[in-house]
Amino acid sequence: MKYVHTNIAGKDWRTLSQFYITVFGCRVKPPERSYSGAWLDQATGLFNACLEGVHLLLPGFAEDGPTLEIFTYKEMKDTQGSMANHQGFTHIAFEVEDVPGILEKALENGGTRLGKVVERTVPGIGILVFVYFKDPEGNIIEIQSWRKQ
Numbered sequence: 001m002k003y004v005h006t007n008i009a010g011k012d013w014r015t016l017s018q019f020y021i022t023v024f025g026c027r028v029k030p031p032e033r034s035y036s037g038a039w040l041d042q043a044t045g046l047f048n049a050c051l052e053g054v055h056l057l058l059p060g061f062a063e064d065g066p067t068l069e070i071f072t073y074k075e076m077k078d079t080q081g082s083m084a085n086h087q088g089f090t091h092i093a094f095e096v097e098d099v100p101g102i103l104e105k106a107l108e109n110g111g112t113r114l115g116k117v118v119e120r121t122v123p124g125i126g127i128l129v130f131v132y133f134k135d136p137e138g139n140i141i142e143i144q145s146w147r148k149q
Contacts (some may be wrong), residue, residue, distance in 0.1 A: 005055065005067040006092060010137045013053040013072040015110075019136055020068060023106045024094055026056035029067055036074075050074035059094070068092070081138045084114075091132065091140035099129045102143050110136035121149065 010016040020026040036050035053071030057063065084090055096102045100117055107113060114132040121127050130144035 093142040
């Protein structure tokens with residue numbers, strides 16, 4: 001058994017994918033996807049489902065590693081913006097070397113600030129530097145770095 005992917009259903013899969021490519025160095029794992037049909041309806045529980053999108057290889061993994069799947073459905077349903085304390089999946093996290101630098105890069109590329117960069121000693125583990133922010137479509141991202149004590 002292995003973990004395969006996490007999906008983000010976005011309003012504009014091309015723009016959202018480019019954000020993750022630019023900010024985090026993700027890479028496209030071809031081919032681009034364009035799916036519809038009874039098989040998709042049956043699997044998703046939707047009616048007349050039609051989607052397009054791409055899988056992005058995540059940094060730090062080989063070609064067969066988990067991906068970030070970014071799809072846009074022909075019919076999208078609006079949802080309320082999520083926050084870190086909402087029930088269910090709330091964020092994805094990336095380990096980076098320069099938390100303030102990556103945060104700035106994210107903000108320059110359409111991200112929005114949620115919190116402030118915090119440094120915290122975690123006994124027995126090390127020093128954690130982290131912050132939460134949102135991608136251009138409002139999905140929460142945590143970036144973090146660890147140093148030994």
